[in-house]
Every structure is written in C-alpha cells, then in structure tokens.
Amino acid sequence: MFHREGQRIIITTFIIVCTIIVLANYFIDITWLKFGLQIISLLILILILQFFRNPKRNVSKNFDEILAPVDGKVVAIEEVEETEYFKAKRIQVSIFMSPINVHVTRYPASGLVKFSKYHAGKYLVAWHPKSSEENERTTIVINTPKFGDILYRQIAGALARRIVNYAEVGESVQQGEDAGFIKFGSRVDLFLPLDSAITVKLHQKVTGAKTCIATTRVKKENED
Template sequence: MTIHKEGYTSIALTLLIIFVLNAFIDYRYADITWLRWLIYIVSLVLFITVLQFFRNPRRAFVSHDKMIICPADGKVVVIEETIEEEYFKDKRLQVSIFMSPVNVHINRNPISGVVRFFKYHPGKYLAAWNPKSSTENERTTVVVEHESGTPVLFRQIAGALARRIVWYVKEGDVVEQSKEFGFIKFGSRVDLFLPIGTKVDLELNQIVRGGITVLGELP
C-alpha cells in the first residue's frame, strides 16, 4: 500500500500540528504524566486516521470493454430511474455510491472513452445522503462517451466532511477504464447516470470497490 499524492499536504500539516501540540504539553505540563500520555495516544490515533484517509492500496484492476466498473469504494445507496437535469435532460438510471471516511477516496473511470463534457460546480456541503446534495453541493460532472457511442455521466459530490474535490480530466481527454479521474478528500458520494435499460449487477447497500466491482453492462 502507498499514500496517494493528494494526502501529502494534509499529512504534513497533521504532523506539524501534532509536533506543536506535543511540544507545548511537554513544556507546560511536564509534571502531569497522565495528560502527556493522553495527548500522545490522541496524536497517534489522529495520525493513523489521516494516513488511512489517503491510502492507495495495490489492486488488480478490472478492465472489460462492455462492462461498467464501479468508480469508487463504498456502499450502494441509490438505484433508481430519475431525470438527469444538467446534461441529458431526460430519464436515466441513477446509481449512487456513498464513501464513508474509512473508504479509499480515489475515483476511477467506470468506462473507457472520450470526455465529452466536464463542469465544476461550487456549492454547499450538505450531508452526502441528503437528496439535495446532488444538485446543491460542491460537485463535478463528467460525461464519457464509449467507442460504441454510449455516454455515461458520473458526478463527484462533496459531503459534510469533504471540503475539496480534485479532478484530473478535461473535455477531449481520452480516458481508460479503472484509471484515476479524481479524488474527494474525506469521503462523500459518486453518482452515475446510465441509459435506461442498462443491466445493473448491484443491490442496495452492497459494498463495492472502485476499479474492481462490476456495476453493470453497457446496453
């Protein structure tokens, strides 16, 4: 396992805070042993917690031309038909994956193809399970067109804890299935909007892994 590049600054800031806090406690409360040990333990837990947020585990990623691969680790919280208002403006099959703070936070391309649309939206930080988060939270929208002509829209959505969305794609890019397209710090949600009739192989509350779990098959 390695540490993702998006974690370097956060980890460095965490170490700085831990160093300053422990130095202050050692200087000001050197004679209170229990307090010093409490701060040591809290500091260690904090460091390990931040470190696991940015882990990048080694995986054998799945690549299959006709399949749609899950773009993120997490739990499936939505599988339903809905109207996609931003790009398609028609009925689509929505699949949403919620990423908790303990999940890997890397986002991966569900299909290979060409990026036909990209847009970043600043916004609020409602809880990721709030239905309004899809349209009111900070988010990005990416549409990738498969070589067969089928477009798939996927959206990074920030949550109550996530305060920074990172993306690595732009319109016109050729992207490869299961490769990184972005990162959401401290978790949130990824929504996919698929053509009606897409065969989905997931169930609600199923735990999935980005770049590995097969979501469904392109129509």
C-alpha cells in the same frame, strides 16, 4: 501508498504531532495529561493517513462493463431525469463513501471525456436527496465504445470541502485510472443508459475499479 492530494496535509500533520509529543514531554508534568495528549495526536495522524490511502488496483479493462468509480455502499438505484447534460431519463446508481472509505475516484469506463464541469454549492449530508443538485459537485461525461455516453458526478458531503477532478474535455481515459479525489465524506452518482443491465443491489458494498456496476444487455443475455 498515499494519494498525492494528501501529501501536504500528511506532512503538516506529522510535523504538528511530533511537535506536540516533544513539547508535552518537556512542559507537561501531569502524567495522564501528557500521555493522553500524545495518544490523541498519534490517533489523529493515523486517521489522516488512513483517509488518504491509495491502494493499488489491478484492473482487467472491459468495454462491456461499468466498474465502481469509488469504494462505498450503494444507496440508490433508480430511473431518474438527468437534467444537466442528457436532459432525459437515465438509471442512476449512487455510492456513498463514509470517512473510513478510500476516497480516490477512478474512471468507471474507458473512453473520451466529452464534458467536465465544476459547480459550487452547499454541503448537505451526502445521502440527502437534493445533494446531487445543490451540493458542491463536478459532472463528467465519458463517451464509451459500448454504452455510449455515461455520466458520473462527484458530490461533496457535509464534511467535504474540496473536490479534485482530473478529467479534461478531449482527453482519452482508461477504466480504473485515477480520476480525482473527494476530501472527507462524499458520494458519487453514475447515470447510465436505460438498457444497461445493473449488476449491484441496494446497500451492497462496492470496491472502486473492482466491482462491476453494470453490463451491456448483450453481455448479460450471452451469460444467461
């Protein structure tokens, strides 16, 4: 299954690859050059298909949990000053996606979208400390039943040139549902209340709509 944002580029790439393979057969007599060009074309098509894959995720919705919004690796867990919306301290959990990760963004929690804003910007590498404030990005705030307002930010990386965001203010969203897409390398930052119980560790690999990023303190205490 492939994401709808990749339909046009998949079809275009498929047509170009088929054209190259056919033309190479007719016009290139050097065997190694012909087969080399055809193999490279097929590899490019495979990479495009791999990038836009959209695996189905069965989500067990839970108001007491914040789920990973994307697949990737946790590159930051720290208390920071969130300056765009909260203008107060929050726990930031950052997840970096390499080009081989699934790049679908999924809602980390169920609730009501209170804020959704796009920012044009630079294309620093996604793990750069200033990418959260200077790169092309979108900021989305969801009001949740147990955590109150949480914020997640889609951040374009050095290769990414388009962020797709489906969240609209006033919309009721469900945990794990498709929230958008970031093309070719990126990062997502979560900003959570200070009393959230973080359940992941630095450098841990996480799976979108599957891995629990944080729970409420009440749930954590009950489990202990």
